[in-house]
Every structure is written in structure tokens, then in C-alpha cells.
Amino acid sequence: MRGERVSAFCLTEPDAGSDLTNVRTMAVAQEDGSWIINGLKTWVTNGPVADHFTVLCQTRPDRKMRGQNFFIIDRNTPGVSVSPKFPLVGTRSTEISELALTDVVLPADAMLCPPGRGLHNLLSILAEIRTMTAALALGLARAAYQAAFQYARERSAFGRTINKYQLIQEKISKMATQIWASELMLYRTTSLIDRQVPCMREANMVKYYATETACYCSDEATRILGAYAYSMEYPVQRFYRDNRFLLYGGGTHEILMGNIAREVGFV
Ligand SMILES: Cc1cc2nc3c(=O)[nH]c(=O)nc-3n(C[C@H](O)[C@H](O)[C@H](O)COP(=O)(O)OP(=O)(O)OC[C@H]3O[C@@H](n4cnc5c(N)ncnc54)[C@H](O)[C@@H]3O)c2cc1C
Structure with a gap:
């Protein structure tokens, strides 16, 4: 809130816009409690300038949306990459991009909500x-x-x-x-x-x-x-x-x- 860091909020994927039941970005729990994240988010407002991303991931596909949760991912984490900004029809002062996550390793406390509360x-x-x-x-x-x-x-x-x-x-x-x-x-x-x-x-x-x-x-x-x-x-x-x-x-x-x-x- 002091404006020292810029954040972005990532729900949308190429095949999951209105239909968030289709979120494919996966967070897989490891034995030591850490997580490995893979997936692609799109239409990320602030993507090109964000310091961190709040990313909706699927942790339990069998539980559908009840298995989804948010993870906070720092931009500098290995495996995080951001596309160039999209050219837009309007709101051109907004910077929007894709966010690709490839084998991103996160500590256990990167999960934002308790399991089942996402x-x-x-x-x-x-x-x-x-x-x-x-x-x-x-x-x-x-x-x-x-x-x-x-x-x-x-x-x-x-x-x-x-x-x-x-x-x-x-x-x-x-x-x-x-x-x-x-x-x-x-x-x-x-x-x-x-x-x-x-x-x-x-x-x-x-x-x-x-x-x-x-x-x-x-x-x-x-x-x-x-x-x-x-x-x-x-x-x-x-x-x-x-x-x-x-x-x-x-x-x-x-x-x-x-x-x-x-x-x-x-x-
Ligand atoms: C400028 C901008 C900024 C954005 N910023 C962000 C962001 O920061 N983070 C983020 O996560 N997303 C962001 N988005 C994405 C936005 O949330 C999605 O565009 C929105 O959820 C719709 O998804 P879609 O565009 O894939 O359309 P789709 O879901 O593919 O829908 C296409 C059409 O089908 C209709 N449709 C779909 N399902 C139904 C249904 N059940 N009944 C009737 N009609 C239906 C839709 O209403 C629409 O007319 C942004 C988008 C824009 C344009």
C-alpha cells in the first residue's frame, strides 16, 4: 500500500477466462512441504512491471475449484518469465502481459489461503x-x-x-x-x-x-x-x-x- 512494490493478480489462462474451473496452472506439493508450479497466465495487468504475482493454481484437480488456491510468486524466482506488453485498443497506460511459470519452486508458506479456503x-x-x-x-x-x-x-x-x-x-x-x-x-x-x-x-x-x-x-x-x-x-x-x-x-x-x-x- 506504500507503493514500494507493484503486484499483479493472475486468474486468466489461454483456456480459462470466464470458466475458471478450467485453470490448468498446477501446484504440486513436495514431500518437504515445498511446491512446484507450472502453467501459463495471460491478460496479467501490471505483468511487465510487477514485483510479485498472486497466482491462482490448481492443487487438487479431483476437488475442482475447491482444490484451487493462491500462491505469491516473486518476479525474481527461477522459472518465472514475462512476455512483452500487449498492444491494446484502449487503457493504453495499463501494462498487460503473459506470465509463464516453468518448474517454479516455492516454499510452503507461499500458499496464501489455508487448504480448501481458496x-x-x-x-x-x-x-x-x-x-x-x-x-x-x-x-x-x-x-x-x-x-x-x-x-x-x-x-x-x-x-x-x-x-x-x-x-x-x-x-x-x-x-x-x-x-x-x-x-x-x-x-x-x-x-x-x-x-x-x-x-x-x-x-x-x-x-x-x-x-x-x-x-x-x-x-x-x-x-x-x-x-x-x-x-x-x-x-x-x-x-x-x-x-x-x-x-x-x-x-x-x-x-x-x-x-x-x-x-x-x-x-
Ligand atoms: C484490459 C484487461 C485487463 C485484464 N486484467 C486481468 C488481470 O489482471 N488478471 C486476470 O486474471 N485477468 C485479466 N483480464 C482477463 C479477464 O478477466 C477476462 O477477459 C474475462 O474473465 C473473460 O474471459 P475471456 O476474455 O477469456 O472470455 P471467454 O470466457 O472466453 O468468453 C467469451 C464470450 O463467451 C461468453 N461466455 C462465456 N461463458 C458463458 C456462459 N456460461 N454463459 C454465457 N456467455 C458466456 C462471454 O461472456 C464472452 O462473451 C483482463 C482483461 C482485459 C481486457
Whole structure:
């Protein structure tokens, strides 16, 4: 938290994105209590600059997700290698890479959770990641709204500034309303996290809603700015490109929809 070391969190693999039951990175216990890790992680945010990695591994394939646990791996450990950073459509200040682990030997205490508790930790971390992604989405939505708001009050067409047109007013009103709803949902969910109340359902809902709001606001902002949204000189194009990441990071919308349907007792 002092910012002296950078960390990365590694769940995703080439064949395990939404479906974490398919995690193939193996941690094999040795007789002396140490572990040997082999596997490949991808889409690792901070991968190129991280000092250590928190890596989801399978320790007991017969127990499926209940056999998974997290291991903390220092970058300098023999057998750790990091790919060059990925070229990205948006969020280009983020450094993302693959992480390959080949016969990485770890001491017994590199396992983060007691055996059998990995799944529980994964679920509580996912609730926090989804809430955090909602906060990123809210910031992006606000930025797009503010850019469109200011532009519409300055830009003239047919003898009046375009904020005087009802169709533009509708866009701004919907953006403002969705941003307010996202704020309320977000503060409610973060207050549950602060009080350590389980809140996966709320986290799924706010991640879904705030991300849709960010996509809506950045899309509408590009329409309000017209051709200038298509210019690299204005930031609106960046909000539009960056919003894509929100749809995937922390769980896709399709996965969230299935989770919410179960959590409200529909299936
Ligand atoms: C910018 C960025 C940063 C990231 N950072 C990290 C990171 O730091 N650490 C990390 O571990 N991962 C990270 N990820 C990966 C991210 O978590 C995955 O992209 C995400 O889990 C989805 O996996 P996938 O992309 O493999 O899609 P897939 O799981 O292959 O899904 C493909 C499509 O199928 C749909 N689908 C899959 N299963 C179902 C189902 N049961 N029902 C309906 N539809 C379904 C999905 O919704 C999606 O539309 C990052 C991704 C991005 C883009």
C-alpha cells in the first residue's frame, strides 16, 4: 500500500477466462512441504512491471475449484518469465502481459489461503474487483458526460447552441440520471464491503449497471461532439475506446447476467 512494490493478480489462462474451473496452472506439493508450479497466465495487468504475482493454481484437480488456491510468486524466482506488453485498443497506460511459470519452486508458506479456503477467498476478491471496476466505469461515465455537457453549451448549429435542442437534452438527462443511479449503487456496495457484509449480488449488479452507463455515456458523448469525437485531439475518443475493457475485466456481462438471475432466485 506504500507503493514500494507493484503486484499483479493472475486468474486468466489461454483456456480459462470466464470458466475458471478450467485453470490448468498446477501446484504440486513436495514431500518437504515445498511446491512446484507450472502453467501459463495471460491478460496479467501490471505483468511487465510487477514485483510479485498472486497466482491462482490448481492443487487438487479431483476437488475442482475447491482444490484451487493462491500462491505469491516473486518476479525474481527461477522459472518465472514475462512476455512483452500487449498492444491494446484502449487503457493504453495499463501494462498487460503473459506470465509463464516453468518448474517454479516455492516454499510452503507461499500458499496464501489455508487448504480448501481458496474458493472462498476468490469469491470475496471477485466482489471487490467488480465493485472497483464499477468505480472505474463511473469515473469514465462522468468524464464523458462533462465533455459532452460543456461542448453542447458552446457549439452552435442553426442559430442556437445545441444544448437548446430537445434531442440533445434527452441525451444529457439520461446520462446524468444513469450516473446518479450508478453512484448510489456504488456507495451502497462499498459500504457493504467496508462492513464486511457478503455482497456478491450487489457487486454483480453495480458492475453491470455502471459499465453499461459508461458505455452509454461515452457513446452518446461521441454523437454530441459529432466529427470532433473522431479526432484524436479531443478526449472523447479515448473514453469510447477505454469503455471496452470494462465489459470484460472482472467478469463479462453474460456471466454477470447468469449470476444475477441465480442470486435473485430466478433459476
Ligand atoms: C484490459 C484487461 C485487463 C485484464 N486484467 C486481468 C488481470 O489482471 N488478471 C486476470 O486474471 N485477468 C485479466 N483480464 C482477463 C479477464 O478477466 C477476462 O477477459 C474475462 O474473465 C473473460 O474471459 P475471456 O476474455 O477469456 O472470455 P471467454 O470466457 O472466453 O468468453 C467469451 C464470450 O463467451 C461468453 N461466455 C462465456 N461463458 C458463458 C456462459 N456460461 N454463459 C454465457 N456467455 C458466456 C462471454 O461472456 C464472452 O462473451 C483482463 C482483461 C482485459 C481486457
